[in-house]
């Protein structure tokens with residue numbers, strides 16, 4: 001109902017105008033908007049245009065197309081409206097189990113645990129639940145393996161999602177996916193039904209804003225685990241493959257890339273081997289391969 005009201009106020013958009021928006025958005029962000037999403041695009045554009053006092057699609061188009069470098073903030077705001085931030089703790093439990101298994105084997109293989117550091121990257125981390133789930137999985141593993149250093153980096157294009165991720169404060173109903181024990185051990189109450197991730201875990205995380213289609217600003221390091229779920233869905237198959245090829249450049253030899261099941265088809269990379277696990281879509285970098293099971 002609310003959408004219909006806003007749509008009525010949104011200026012009409014002809015086919016040619018939609019086509020040029022479609023193209024600009026896909027070139028700059030990788031996001032593909034099929035024809036049936038035109039009303040959704042009109043809604044997103046007109047809502048943003050109202051916020052910044054622009055009346056005409058064309059004016060907004062020109063400012064986005066030609067307005068570098070300030071336009072990068074504007075692009076982030078627009079992408080924010082075109083994507084959803086749905087996420088939850090331990091969203092795909094089988095993938096987290098694979099991470100635990102991989103790290104266990106990596107540490108075993110390495111032998112000198114004390115000197116080992118595990119670095120993970122959550123690509124498209126939204127409001128942080130995925131980052132904290134990785135951090136908790138690694139933190140808890142130390143009960144079994146003994147201490148090792150770990151760090152988890154989360155990146156996303158959305159400024160508001162990252163601000164919320166950095167705070168690490170969640171309403172009780174968003175803690176589903178966590179056991180009671182995890183909630184008690186790793187969260188502290190900060191108000192009615194709100195809980196914050198404990199500093200001991202938060203201080204092992206960091207959050208960085210960036211567009212995944214511009215990996216020049218990606219974290220300048222190699223990762224043992226790259227975890228990228230529910231982000232590729234916005235992109236066309238060819239873009240997905242390009243992006244994955246670039247992510248591999250950030251994977252340490254022996255590292256593991258974890259995607260969501262079914263997110264990419266017929267993608268092979270010469271440096272990677274598919275991990276045999278029916279419930280997960282993951283690849284290990286041939287190097288010193290720790291063989292997650």
Ligand SMILES: C[S@@+](CC[C@H](N)C(=O)[O-])C[C@H]1O[C@@H](n2cnc3c(N)ncnc32)[C@H](O)[C@@H]1O
Pocket residue numbers: 029030079080083084085086087088091123124125126127130155156157158161210211212213228229230231234
């Ligand atoms: C559906 S959420 C997925 C969150 C988490 N990975 C999960 O699986 O629960 C998708 C996230 O991707 C982010 N995103 C979309 N396009 C992006 C881009 N071009 N660069 C970086 N992040 C992007 C969105 O802002 C959103 O937070």
